[in-house]
Amino acid sequence: MNRLSPTPVVSLSTVVLAFVLAGCGSKPENAKEHSSSLPTAPVRVQTVENKSRTMTEEVVGTVRAKLRATLEARLSGRIEKLPVVLGEKVQKGQLIARLDAGEIAARLEQAEAALEQAEREWKRVSALLEQQSVTRAEYDSAQSRQRLAKGAVVEARAMLGYVEIIAPFDGLVTRKWADVGDLAAPGKPLVDIEDPAALQMDADVPEAIASHIKQDARLRVRVDAVNGELEGVIREIAPAADAGSRTFRVKLDLPSTAGLMSGQFARLIVPIGERKSVRVPTASVVQRGQLDIVFAVADQHARLHLVKTGQRVGDEIEILSGLDAGHTVVITGADQLTDGQPVEAK
Numbered sequence: 001m002n003r004l005s006p007t008p009v010v011s012l013s014t015v016v017l018a019f020v021l022a023g024c025g026s027k028p029e030n031a032k033e034h035s036s037s038l039p040t041a042p043v044r045v046q047t048v049e050n051k052s053r054t055m056t057e058e059v060v061g062t063v064r065a066k067l068r069a070t071l072e073a074r075l076s077g078r079i080e081k082l083p084v085v086l087g088e089k090v091q092k093g094q095l096i097a098r099l100d101a102g103e104i105a106a107r108l109e110q111a112e113a114a115l116e117q118a119e120r121e122w123k124r125v126s127a128l129l130e131q132q133s134v135t136r137a138e139y140d141s142a143q144s145r146q147r148l149a150k151g152a153v154v155e156a157r158a159m160l161g162y163v164e165i166i167a168p169f170d171g172l173v174t175r176k177w178a179d180v181g182d183l184a185a186p187g188k189p190l191v192d193i194e195d196p197a198a199l200q201m202d203a204d205v206p207e208a209i210a211s212h213i214k215q216d217a218r219l220r221v222r223v224d225a226v227n228g229e230l231e232g233v234i235r236e237i238a239p240a241a242d243a244g245s246r247t248f249r250v251k252l253d254l255p256s257t258a259g260l261m262s263g264q265f266a267r268l269i270v271p272i273g274e275r276k277s278v279r280v281p282t283a284s285v286v287q288r289g290q291l292d293i294v295f296a297v298a299d300q301h302a303r304l305h306l307v308k309t310g311q312r313v314g315d316e317i318e319i320l321s322g323l324d325a326g327h328t329v330v331i332t333g334a335d336q337l338t339d340g341q342p343v344e345a346k
Contacts, residue, residue, distance in 0.1 A: 111149065
């Protein structure tokens with residue numbers, strides 16, 4: 001019976017290593033031959049620096065009018081007139097709504113009639129008191145009835161004044177909650193009015209960064225509908241955090257700007273400190289597939305560096321890894337270069 005001779009076991013890693021070692025011997029020669037065949041590329045270069053950058057956090061908020069009001073009726077009644085429309089400019093004292101005043105007018109007539117009767121009775125008792133025909137108690141009772149009647153008239157006239165709802169300030173009608181024929185009642189909104197001339201931003205700032213915000217500080221604000229950034233001034237800071245959201249309400253005055261309107265979404269830029277980072281011009285970073293590449297110049301040749309990029313800062317971009325300060329990088333024509341290609345810096 002023949003025995004099979006043992007077959008040597010060769011691991012996969014050993015085979016891969018052998019291939020890698022076999023290829024390493026010829027690679028430098030091939031690289032030199034390839035680079036020498038490439039034309040010299042004229043490029044512009046710049047030395048990489050470690051620059052400081054202000055760290056910021058964005059807090060979302062809403063643009064609102066500083067002066068705004070929701071108008072309500074102070075008594076119940078059917079809406080008889082509502083002459084304003086959405087977007088209409090109204091002046092202070094202008095009629096916004098009128099309620100059906102039939103019941104209030106009837107109550108005023110009753111109060112005035114009761115006052116007339118009470119005054120006649122008081123005059124009669126006063127004359128009798130001078131003649132000592134009535135007691136002092138009867139006179140005091142007649143005088144009290146007169147005062148009560150006067151108070152009822154004043155109350156009825158005040159309620160009649162509540163029939164008309166007028167604008168408390170100059171502004172725009174931004175919302176209508178009711179229409180003619182609806183029943184108005186205390187606590188039920190009728191119309192929203194706000195003054196668009198003065199706008200502010202309301203933001204709820206997390207407690208972790210609230211300490212970086214100071215009264216009267218000037219902070220940057222971004223609004224999508226407005227080109228560029230705005231500068232807001234901190235006018236109000238809540239002295240205590242909201243127990244539910246752990247945030248502080250902050251209000252900033254905003255400058256008058258074209259396109260800025262109440263209700264728009266806004267972002268407040270809060271500076272929270274500074275840090276240093278390596279930055280290069282955005283034009284020096286080349287994207288090839290999923291890779292970010294920067295070409296540094298060494299010995300008049302382009303050397304490829306795989307880098308990890310961070311945030312953009314103006315026309316520069318942060319390099320988190322793959323490149324150190326002091327390197328000279330290509331800032332124009334980098335997308336046409338090959339690793340090892342000779343270059344001529346201008």
